[in-house]
Amino acid sequence: MTASDISDKHRFLAQGNVYLPHIMIIEKIIEETPGVKTFHFNFKDEQIRDEFTFESGQFGEYSVFGVGEAPFCISSSPTRGDHLEFTLQRVGKVTNALHRLGVGAEIGFRGPYGNSFPIDLLQGKNLIFVGGGIGLAPLRSLIWNVLDNRDKYGDVQIIYGARSPADLCFRYDLDAWGDDKTVDVITTVDRQESRVQSPVSRVEAGNSRLQSQESRVGAGDSRLQTADSRLLREGFVPQVLEQVAPSAENAMAIVCGPPIMIRFTFPVLGKLGFTPEQMITTLEKRMKCGIGKCGRCNIGDIYVCRDGPVFTYAQIKRFISSEH
Ligand SMILES: Cc1cc2nc3c(=O)[nH]c(=O)nc-3n(C[C@H](O)[C@H](O)[C@H](O)COP(=O)(O)OP(=O)(O)OC[C@H]3O[C@@H](n4cnc5c(N)ncnc54)[C@H](O)[C@@H]3O)c2cc1C
Ligand code: FES
Structure with missing residues (x-):
């Protein structure tokens, strides 16, 4: 069956077959880094x-x-709906096949699935977002959601x-976010690679003001100057979090990144006074059905x-040290 056959029949079949994807069109592609792309996409069916x-x-x-x-x-926000x-x-x-697609290509999409960030619980709180890599x-879906409803939240870091x-x-x-006076953004890199092999040209290709300069701010200073004088720190995310030391009072920390980052970030948050209930993350387990039927994604008695x-x-x- 071709993509367009599925599209034509979609509205009828989707009622009975939970595995039938919606047909989506890729509208724009952004190369974030050499191995990471963002796709803007939309439903082919205007009613859907x-x-x-x-x-x-x-x-x-x-x-x-x-x-x-x-x-x-x-990765987009529900507040930005077009x-x-x-x-x-x-x-x-699958990820290699997706990376090979161009604007105009058709892909399948089933969803949305899973729970979501607890917006009601986050409202009125100071929010600390801790992220690593992709x-x-x-x-960013939640960050834009928060910033589009800015008066409902406290400080945002x-x-x-x-x-x-x-x-x-x-x-x-x-x-x-750096331009937004109501947000405190701290960006860090594990190492300033340019001192080793000059990735500056690759950074410049991103046409961003977060281009790091090759020179250090000062001897012994672990922070690096960005092109518009914002500081790009050097150090692992959990270490930087410990240095920044956000207050746990009336706060929630939302953490997502590589498993190793998450594993080292929770103890730092604990040291700063955050209880386990004040720390939120989103897990990536291998999945098949996505809807609680195949058992592929379990950790203990939880289906991710x-x-x-x-x-x-x-x-x-109770699972995180062995599983994540
Ligand atoms: C809820 C959820 C949300 C996700 N969101 C994103 C996202 O926004 N962006 C993103 O890039 N990835 C995300 N992932 C991970 C993504 O699903 C996998 O990278 C993808 O399934 C790999 O498919 P593949 O066919 O290219 O890789 P495969 O050919 O199946 O595997 C290639 C390698 O990747 C490893 N791998 C595959 N899937 C996973 C996984 N889920 N976790 C860890 N390692 C894996 C395999 O063990 C193998 O070593 C998410 C996963 C889940 C469960
Ligand atoms: S992916 Fe099938 S049960 Fe979770």
């Missing part, structure tokens, strides 16, 4: 386009016809890190696709 809703934190199963499907979070976005790192079969993708300047995703968002992917640390701490 108008009726579709989702919450920050939810995910979809995306398919390349003839290749397979894989889960990715919806299109949807997802951001993916090229790691294997882990900013689910966070974003601590984001990547391996090197060239690995920073969403530079356009980091710039926009159905009970998550968003959890408090209190809910998952």
